[in-house]
Amino acid sequence: MKKYLFREDANQIILLENFDAIDFNEISSLIFRLAEQGACLNNIVEIIKQEYQIDHETAFRDTKELLKKLAKFGVRPDKNKQKQIKIPIVHILENCNSPCMLCDCWKSRSSIQHPSDLLKKYFCTIKKMGAEKIMLSGGEPLLHKNLKDIILSIKKLDLKVMLNTNGLLLHKNTWLHELDIDEIVVSMDGLNQEDYKELRGLDRFNQVWINLQKFKKYSPNTIVGIRSILHKKNYLKIDKMVEILLKNRCDFLGLSPLDINSNSFSRKNMNQKRSLELANNLLPNIEEIKAFERLFKPSNRYFDFIEQSFNDGIIGWNAKRLANCMSYYKKLWTQEDISGSWTCTFPIFSMPEMLL
Numbered sequence: 001m002k003k004y005l006f007r008e009d010a011n012q013i014i015l016l017e018n019f020d021a022i023d024f025n026e027i028s029s030l031i032f033r034l035a036e037q038g039a040c041l042n043n044i045v046e047i048i049k050q051e052y053q054i055d056h057e058t059a060f061r062d063t064k065e066l067l068k069k070l071a072k073f074g075v076r077p078d079k080n081k082q083k084q085i086k087i088p089i090v091h092i093l094e095n096c097n098s099p100c101m102l103c104d105c106w107k108s109r110s111s112i113q114h115p116s117d118l119l120k121k122y123f124c125t126i127k128k129m130g131a132e133k134i135m136l137s138g139g140e141p142l143l144h145k146n147l148k149d150i151i152l153s154i155k156k157l158d159l160k161v162m163l164n165t166n167g168l169l170l171h172k173n174t175w176l177h178e179l180d181i182d183e184i185v186v187s188m189d190g191l192n193q194e195d196y197k198e199l200r201g202l203d204r205f206n207q208v209w210i211n212l213q214k215f216k217k218y219s220p221n222t223i224v225g226i227r228s229i230l231h232k233k234n235y236l237k238i239d240k241m242v243e244i245l246l247k248n249r250c251d252f253l254g255l256s257p258l259d260i261n262s263n264s265f266s267r268k269n270m271n272q273k274r275s276l277e278l279a280n281n282l283l284p285n286i287e288e289i290k291a292f293e294r295l296f297k298p299s300n301r302y303f304d305f306i307e308q309s310f311n312d313g314i315i316g317w318n319a320k321r322l323a324n325c326m327s328y329y330k331k332l333w334t335q336e337d338i339s340g341s342w343t344c345t346f347p348i349f350s351m352p353e354m355l356l
């Protein structure tokens with residue numbers, strides 16, 4: 001959990017434990033935002049040198065000084081995160097049209113949609129940090145009134161565009177076909193109508209598949225992927241998911257571990273009760289995980305299927321990643337307090353770093 005509060009109106013961060021504060025000017029505010037995104041010292045120095053025409057020595061000294069102060073607030077740039085900035089996920093708005101069980105964006109009363117002008121500046125900055133693609137997400141990005149303009153601004157920078165959506169409104173946004181975006185990733189957590197409804201709160205399983213088929217038909221150059229969290233009803237059915245995916249002429253299945261305990265996904269009031277509820281509703285239990293671990297070995301049909309599909313580029317996880325996710329779930333069950341310390345690194349990754 002963050003140790004600080006960023007007050008955008010006052011351009012200030014406040015340390016919650018003792019109300020220490022740092023006031024930012026324009027440059028220090030940029031350094032803070034970059035450090036929060038995980039940029040390392042050298043990256044930040046390069047960006048502020050270019051943005052503000054400052055000499056290297058001054059940029060280096062000032063950045064280092066501020067980073068030292070920010071460390072007390074728990075904002076620490078991580079050298080390893082240089083590679084993570086390759087596909088930054090940018091949340092262009094918070095609210096949403098799907099009442100999912102695992103995420104609270106739909107509960108947000110925020111009507112804030114990040115303005116396209118501000119986003120354009122931000123895209124330029126993250127390009128300088130080495131991004132090659134940008135994944136637009138939210139909330140539900142298809143609700144953003146300037147989505148077309150936002151996508152065009154990314155293309156203008158020669159960056160690839162990925163769109164992560166729940167797919168509910170794809171059929172009403174046929175203008176997307178003209179834009180020829182690089183990849184669309186549609187969340188599809190259930191294998192059937194019933195599971196989809198349980199997880200995503202709406203009876204739209206069939207509608208979303210129809211939308212996906214149409215999208216692929218009219219945007220043949222766009223990679224069309226689906227993404228699902230790994231849960232108790234699908235961890236043994238990834239082969240079935242791939243079958244449905246291919247039948248619907250889509251290209252790729254991405255998997256994510258379920259985050260049951262962080263404040264990510266706009267869940268402002270996570271607590272032990274809600275974490276347990278999510279675990280009970282969605283995680284395989286400890287006996288199921290142990291049974292899985294006994295069987296999931298090379299030469300087992302399911303293990304080999306996962307390896308083969310990963311090598312064929314159809315699914316995003318190999319057998320090791322799937323096994324790691326199951327062992328992460330096991331550790332969650334064996335923790336005394338299930339709402340405890342396994343932090344999610346979303347939006348940099350929607351998964352704990354131990355899984356990578």
Ligand SMILES: C[S@@+](CC[C@H](N)C(=O)[O-])C[C@H]1O[C@@H](n2cnc3c(N)ncnc32)[C@H](O)[C@@H]1O
Nearest residue numbers: 102103138139140164165166187257258259265
């Ligand atoms: C927050 S959504 C935003 C984009 C879009 N509304 C959608 O649902 O795809 C981005 C991704 O986060 C995933 N997600 C939401 N809550 C999650 C959780 N508690 N644990 C893991 N992934 C989660 C969703 O399934 C989705 O694939």
Ligand code: SF4
Nearest residue numbers: 096098100103105139
């Ligand atoms: S997962 Fe996506 S669709 Fe579901 S509530 Fe969150 S933002 Fe909305």
